[in-house]
Amino acid sequence: MNRSKITLEMAEACYKYAKDIYPHKEKINELAKRISEETEMKKGSAIDYINCFFNMIVGTPLVHDMSERDIRCYFKNIENDYGDEILRKALKSLQLYLINEKQNHPSLQKLLNEYYQDFEV
Numbered sequence: 001m002n003r004s005k006i007t008l009e010m011a012e013a014c015y016k017y018a019k020d021i022y023p024h025k026e027k028i029n030e031l032a033k034r035i036s037e038e039t040e041m042k043k044g045s046a047i048d049y050i051n052c053f054f055n056m057i058v059g060t061p062l063v064h065d066m067s068e069r070d071i072r073c074y075f076k077n078i079e080n081d082y083g084d085e086i087l088r089k090a091l092k093s094l095q096l097y098l099i100n101e102k103q104n105h106p107s108l109q110k111l112l113n114e115y116y117q118d119f120e121v
Helices: 008-021 025-039 043-058 070-082 086-098 107-119
Strands: none
Touching: 008 025, 008 043, 008 070, 008 107, 025 043, 043 070, 043 086, 070 107, 086 107
16 A cells, blocks of 8 residues: 555654654665555655654754644654753744745644744743
């Protein structure tokens, strides 16, 4: 079966495995293959989601699209696993992505606003 829609299970697998290899980007291809075999996620999509995790952890702009649901999942996990300091970097990553994007993403902007409101920035 070849799925084209990314499920929450796939996103969670990408987060879990990306967290395990961070900061060793050289292992991404091997990891993406494993995720693809376990969840039927396309290898290229797994690579994109792993890179999004790496971008969020350091606060650089996301370079791949992710759904609001999946970004929310990443934010929740980052907050639980790394705390507020790294969560702020993840928020910055999304903010920079939204600034750089030519399209309007109201659900992502709303998500960003929710988190920033919690921080009273």
